[in-house]
Amino acid sequence: xxxxxxxxxxxxxxxxxxxxxxxxxxxxxxxxxxxxxxxxxxxxxxxxxxxxxxxxxxxxxxxxxxxxxxxxxxxxxxxxxxxxxxxxxxxxxxxxxxxxxxxxxxxxxxxxxxxxxxxxxxxxxxxxxxxxxxxxxxxxxxxxxxxxxxxxxxxxxxxxxxxxxxxxxxxxxxxxxxxxxxxxxxxxxxxxxxxxxxxxxxxxxxxxxxxxxxxxxxxxxxxxxxxxxxxxxxxxxxxxxxxxxxxxxxxxxxxxxxxxxxxxxxxxxxxxxxxxxxxxxxxxxxxxxxxxxxxxxxxxxxxxx
Numbered sequence: 001x002x003x004x005x006x007x008x009x010x011x012x013x014x015x016x017x018x019x020x021x022x023x024x025x026x027x028x029x030x031x032x033x034x035x036x037x038x039x040x041x042x043x044x045x046x047x048x049x050x051x052x053x054x055x056x057x058x059x060x061x062x063x064x065x066x067x068x069x070x071x072x073x074x075x076x077x078x079x080x081x082x083x084x085x086x087x088x089x090x091x092x093x094x095x096x097x098x099x100x101x102x103x104x105x106x107x108x109x110x111x112x113x114x115x116x117x118x119x120x121x122x123x124x125x126x127x128x129x130x131x132x133x134x135x136x137x138x139x140x141x142x143x144x145x146x147x148x149x150x151x152x153x154x155x156x157x158x159x160x161x162x163x164x165x166x167x168x169x170x171x172x173x174x175x176x177x178x179x180x181x182x183x184x185x186x187x188x189x190x191x192x193x194x195x196x197x198x199x200x201x202x203x204x205x206x207x208x209x210x211x212x213x214x215x216x217x218x219x220x221x222x223x224x225x226x227x228x229x230x231x232x233x234x235x236x237x238x239x240x241x242x243x244x245x246x247x248x249x250x251x252x253x254x255x256x257x258x259x260x261x262x263x264x265x266x267x268x269x270x271x272x273x274x275x276x277x278x279x280x281x282x283x284x285x286x287x288x289x290x291x292x293x294x295x296x297x298x299x300x301x302x303x304x305x
Contacts, residue, residue, distance in 0.1 A: 022253045025246040026262050032243035034116065034269035038277060039231050039239070040104060041112035046228035049104035051217035052235075054210040057096060059236025061203040064245075068200050076197055084192035087185055088201050095182020096206035096244075102175040110168030113274060116267040117153050118172035123260035124150055125180035130256040133184055139258075141299055149264035149296025155289035180260075186248070187256040195248030203240070264293045 043052065068076050079085055107115050124146045189198050221229065250259055268289075 018253060022250045025250040026259065028246045029243050029250065030263060030266050031269060032239045032246075033263070034266045035273060036235055036239035036243075037107070037112040037116045037119075037266075037270045038273050039235055040107045041115070043228045043231045045108060046224045047220050047232060048213075048216060049101050049108070050210060050213040051220055052104050052232055053097065053100040054207065054213050054217050055221075055232045056100065056236040056240055057203055057207045057210065059233050060240035060244075061200070061207045063237055063241040064196070064200040064203055067241075067245075068196060071196060076200075077194060078197065078201075079193040081192050084189060085201075087189040088193065088198055089205050091182045091185040091189060092202035092205035093209055094178050094185065096202050096240075097209045099175050099178040099182060100206075101210075102171050102178060106168050106171035106175060108168075110172065113267065113271055115168070115172050116270040118169060119176050119179060120153060120264055120267050121150065121173070122176040122179040122183075123263055125176065126183050126256055126260040129180060129184045130187070130260075134187055134256060145296045145299030146261050146264075147296070148299055149261065149293045152289040152292030152296055153264065153267060155285055155292060183251075183256055183260060187251060190248065190252045195252050196245060199244050199248050261296075264296060268293050 040052075047055070079088070103115065103119065106118075110118075127143065127146050186198070193201075
């Protein structure tokens with residue numbers, strides 16, 4: 001896996017090699033995060049939202065601990081600034097813990113495809129938040145591209161045949177807000193900490209926050225089917241440990257608004273995965289909406305003068 005630099009950079013047009021690496025990291029992140037929606041839904045009701053999140057984050061924290069020991073030869077460079085440590089704790093609670101629990105709860109009421117659609121309203125929130133709080137401005141191509149992609153998501157939603165209820169919708173929208181807030185805080189955090197170290201510390205904090213649900217997790221694991229246990233381990237190793245590492249790598253090299261706009265592709269990938277893995281044939285609305293999402297992302301990725 002590509003290394004994460006200590007000094008963060010918010011360059012929209014890095015050198016070609018750096019751009020290629022960042023693009024590859026984004027692609028890995030999108031595929032893994034898209035698979036998370038399908039995996040969470042497939043686990044079903046075997047594990048409750050908070051215990052599932054605890055196990056997922058504990059697995060991720062263990063995997064990242066091993067990676068940090070190898071990467072830094074047993075001597076990780078911890079941030080010395082209290083502000084940086086506070087920011088790590090904030091995005092750990094908001095995004096790693098809070099978002100994960102809320103999304104788990106939402107997918108007990110709503111199908112994976114619709115959940116992915118609703119949660120991916122977050123990039124538009126991030127684009128405006130990055131302009132307001134991070135000084136990234138409001139590039140016209142980013143706003144236009146985000147709105148076009150959001151229109152594509154709306155078209156996919158029209159053809160969604162999955163079950164949905166109002167509680168699931170509300171929970172997904174709450175998850176989107178936590179997602180957006182977490183990204184903005186993480187972007188600020190990366191100015192003072194190595195991306196891998198920040199993620200590792202964040203997973204440790206998030207795991208500690210969810211420890212009160214450890215007894216419930218142990219009780220539910222006794223009766224949980226093997227596929228639910230393996231699915232949760234997968235969520236910890238791949239969408240969390242690897243997916244968030246590649247995300248941090250890309251975020252340290254791109255603006256938060258432009259990077260987040262690429263995640264509009266995630267619902268399209270989720271629909272394709274559902275088609276291939278679960279045999280759910282996408283509707284014409286989904287295919288057309290997916291094409292519009294890709295156009296919107298292409299617009300948002302155009303270089304600005």
